[in-house]
Amino acid sequence: MTSPSAKLQALGIALRKPGAPAASYVMAVSTGSTVFLSGHIAKKEGQVWVGKLGENMDTASGKEAARSVAIDLLSTLQDHLGSIDRVKRVVKVMGLVNSTSSYTEQHLVINGCSELINEVFGDAGKHARSAFGVAQIPLGSCVEIEMIVEIE
Amino acid sequence: MTSPSAKLQALGIALRKPGAPAASYVMAVSTGSTVFLSGHIAKKEGQVWVGKLGENMDTASGKEAARSVAIDLLSTLQDHLGSIDRVKRVVKVMGLVNSTSSYTEQHLVINGCSELINEVFGDAGKHARSAFGVAQIPLGSCVEIEMIVEIE
Amino acid sequence: MTSPSAKLQALGIALRKPGAPAASYVMAVSTGSTVFLSGHIAKKEGQVWVGKLGENMDTASGKEAARSVAIDLLSTLQDHLGSIDRVKRVVKVMGLVNSTSSYTEQHLVINGCSELINEVFGDAGKHARSAFGVAQIPLGSCVEIEMIVEIE
Numbered sequence: 067m068t069s070p071s072a073k074l075q076a077l078g079i080a081l082r083k084p085g086a087p088a089a090s091y092v093m094a095v096s097t098g099s100t101v102f103l104s105g106h107i108a109k110k111e112g113q114v115w116v117g118k119l120g121e122n123m124d125t126a127s128g129k130e131a132a133r134s135v136a137i138d139l140l141s142t143l144q145d146h147l148g149s150i151d152r153v154k155r156v157v158k159v160m161g162l163v164n165s166t167s168s169y170t171e172q173h174l175v176i177n178g179c180s181e182l183i184n185e186v187f188g189d190a191g192k193h194a195r196s197a198f199g200v201a202q203i204p205l206g207s208c209v210e211i212e213m214i215v216e217i218e
Numbered sequence: 219m220t221s222p223s224a225k226l227q228a229l230g231i232a233l234r235k236p237g238a239p240a241a242s243y244v245m246a247v248s249t250g251s252t253v254f255l256s257g258h259i260a261k262k263e264g265q266v267w268v269g270k271l272g273e274n275m276d277t278a279s280g281k282e283a284a285r286s287v288a289i290d291l292l293s294t295l296q297d298h299l300g301s302i303d304r305v306k307r308v309v310k311v312m313g314l315v316n317s318t319s320s321y322t323e324q325h326l327v328i329n330g331c332s333e334l335i336n337e338v339f340g341d342a343g344k345h346a347r348s349a350f351g352v353a354q355i356p357l358g359s360c361v362e363i364e365m366i367v368e369i370e
Numbered sequence: 371m372t373s374p375s376a377k378l379q380a381l382g383i384a385l386r387k388p389g390a391p392a393a394s395y396v397m398a399v400s401t402g403s404t405v406f407l408s409g410h411i412a413k414k415e416g417q418v419w420v421g422k423l424g425e426n427m428d429t430a431s432g433k434e435a436a437r438s439v440a441i442d443l444l445s446t447l448q449d450h451l452g453s454i455d456r457v458k459r460v461v462k463v464m465g466l467v468n469s470t471s472s473y474t475e476q477h478l479v480i481n482g483c484s485e486l487i488n489e490v491f492g493d494a495g496k497h498a499r500s501a502f503g504v505a506q507i508p509l510g511s512c513v514e515i516e517m518i519v520e521i522e
Contacts, residue, residue, distance in 0.1 A: 089477040090484035091499035095461050097404065097520040100249065102462045105500030118471070120354075157247050158254045162502050165353045166471070167270070167318070173241040173356040180242035195243035196257030196364045198314050199354030201469045202503035204477040212500045216249040252401065309399050310406045317505045319422070319470070325393040325508040332394035347395035348409030348516045350466050351506030368401040 069151045070186045074140070077185065081141040081150075085109070088204060094146040099154070101146065101215045105162070106138045107207035117208035119199070120169025128163060128171075128208055132178030135211045139179075140186070147217060156183050156193040157214040164208050165199030172197045179211050221303045222338045226292070229337065233293040233302075237261065240356055246298040251306070253298065253367045257314070258290045259359035269360035271351070272321025280315060280323075280360055284330030287363045291331075292338070299369060308335050308345040309366040316360045317351025324349045331363050373455045374490045378444070381489065385445040385454075389413065392508060398450040403458070405450065405519045409466070410442045411511035421512035423503070424473025432467060432475075432512055436482030439515045443483075444490070451521060460487050460497040461518040468512045469503030476501045483515050 068076070084093055087104065094103045108115035108131040115131050117123035123131075144150050161176030163169075176197040183191045193213075203210045220228070236245055239256065246255045260267035260283040267283050269275035275283075296302050313328030315321075328349040335343045345365075355362045372380070388397055391408065398407045412419035412435040419435050421427035427435075448454050465480030467473075480501040487495045497517075507514045 087499075089499075089501070090481045090488055091463070092496045093498070095459065095496070095498045097459060097461050097518075098250075098402075102498045102518070104462075104498040105502065155247065155249060157249050158256075159243070160500070162500075167353050167505070170354055170356060170358045172354065177242045184242055192244045192247070194245070194247040194254045194256040194364075195239075195241075196312070196314075196362065197241070197356055198257065198352045198362055200502045201319070201353045201471050201505045202474055202476065204474060204501055206474045210500065210502055212498075214249075214254070250402075307399065307401060309401050310408075311395070319505050322506055322508060322510040324506065329394045336394055344396045344399070346397070346399040346406045346408040346516075347391075347393075348464070348466075348514065349393070349508055350409065350504045350514055353471070353505045366401075366406070 071149060071151050073186050079137060081144050084142045084145045093142045099217050101217060103139055103142055103213045105210045105212040106135050107203060108135050108209040114205045114207050116206040118164045118166060120166035123208055125171045125174050128175035129178035131209045132176050133182050135209055136179040136182040139213050152217050153215050154218050155216040156187055156191050157216050158194045160212045161197040162200045162203060162210040164203045169199060172199050223301060223303050225338050231289055233296050236294045236297045245294045251369050253369060255291055255294055255365040257362045257364040258287050259355060260287050260361040266357045266359050268358040270316045270318060271327060272318030275360055277323045277326050280327035281330035283361045284328050285334050287361055288331040288334040291363060291365050304369050305367050306370050307368040308339055308343050309368050310346040312364045313349040314352045314355060314362040316355045321351060324351050375453060375455050377490050383441060385448050388446045388449045397446045403521050405521060407443055407446055407517045409514045409516040410439050411507060412439050412513040418509045418511050420510040422468045422470060424470035427512055429475045429478050432479035433482035435513045436480050437486050439513055440483040440486040443517050456521050457519050458522050459520040460491055460495050461520050462498040464516045465501040466504045466507060466514040468507045473503060476503050
């Protein structure tokens with residue numbers, strides 16, 4: 067059994083210093099054995115990753131952005147828990163895609179997050195999920211994802 | 219006291235074989251006594267039920283689609299739990315309606331789901347809820363609904 | 371230590387009789403030590419607070435509407451729990467802003483809710499949050515907010 071943190075290392079992914087919230091909230095809250103992570107917006111090289119699917123961004127780029135958000139979610143988790151190896155189960159992901167009113171591949175975009183979660187956590191990464199297209203996201207970000215995890 | 223499964227039968231509703239997720243996730247995850255169900259998109263005769271409220275679909279049809287999603291949510295629950303009679307309380311429903319920027323009857327659409335839940339579970343079906351209009355839904359579906367339930 | 375209810379009083383805020391749900395659901399459901407509050411739409415003087423950010427409503431007004439929703443959420447909590455002083459932690463807020471496809475200040479709007487929560491509950495008010503722009507909200511409301519809290 068490879069631990070999630072060892073798996074991350076094998077994938078060559080370094081977690082980051084979690085960003086500060088853009089507003090009056092915190093990035094994660096624990097209640098009992100459940101951790102609720104705030105919606106994390108996509109960033110690229112420290113800047114907001116701006117874009118709207120169906121208008122000026124394609125599915126492949128959106129998927130890359132969603133994968134990047136997954137790394138940020140794991141970074142927040144590590145900061146909150148000390149180690150991502152304390153995760154017992156990834157319970158649920160809610161993935162919002164900044165979409166025109168006709169773009170319909172939100173599920174493929176959010177796979178960028180889900181696939182990384184599955185790779186890192188294996189069976190413990192199998193999560194429930196909702197993905198959908200929203201009119202906009204704070205600061206114009208292309209993707210925003212929140213996550214619920216269960217810890218030991 | 220009629221059980222929820224007997225109530226379903228009395229309503230002439232047969233649960234279905236749950237559909238496979240459209241992407242890299244699972245349809246339900248349990249954590250403690252809470253079950254989180256993924257967002258289920260509306261289907262009609264096995265095909266995605268495509269439509270946008272305010273553009274090419276009316277409230278009555280949207281409500282019918284939401285009722286159909288409720289049956290799919292119950293089908294997933296039965297598959298996940300063995301029996302829907304293990305449900306202690308339906309906790310929360312989040313109902314997304316594929317909407318134009320001016321359509322404002324999302325609450326009436328999602329009643330199609332809520333009313334069936336109430337009929338099947340009685341007092342145990344009284345749930346918290348959010349309903350709102352989204353820019354799009356994966357594959358163009360008219361409605362997507364996720365649910366949280368508490369089990370014994 | 372000032373209690374949340376004393377803090378509310380010091381702020382000159384009177385809680386209201388909770389509104390009835392607009393449809394087939396209830397305003398709050400408890401499961402274990404967690405309370406899920408339904409999406410509450412913004413109201414002004416008892417009427418739906420209609421508006422779309424980026425079109426006919428500015429960020430300052432949206433923020434005022436979000437603060438008003440926070441008061442309604444607290445009113446529902448008090449009705450559900452007997453007293454808001456039973457809240458151990460505000461866990462999560464999901465804030466929906468009725469937005470055009472180009473308006474990007476949803477985080478500033480929802481601060482109207484978050485800041486009041488923080489003021490009333492202090493450290494126990496530090497919550498996880500998602501905020502985003504939706505195509506529409508039932509009855510044309512400008513803001514809809516749901517909340518999860520942990521009780522003693």
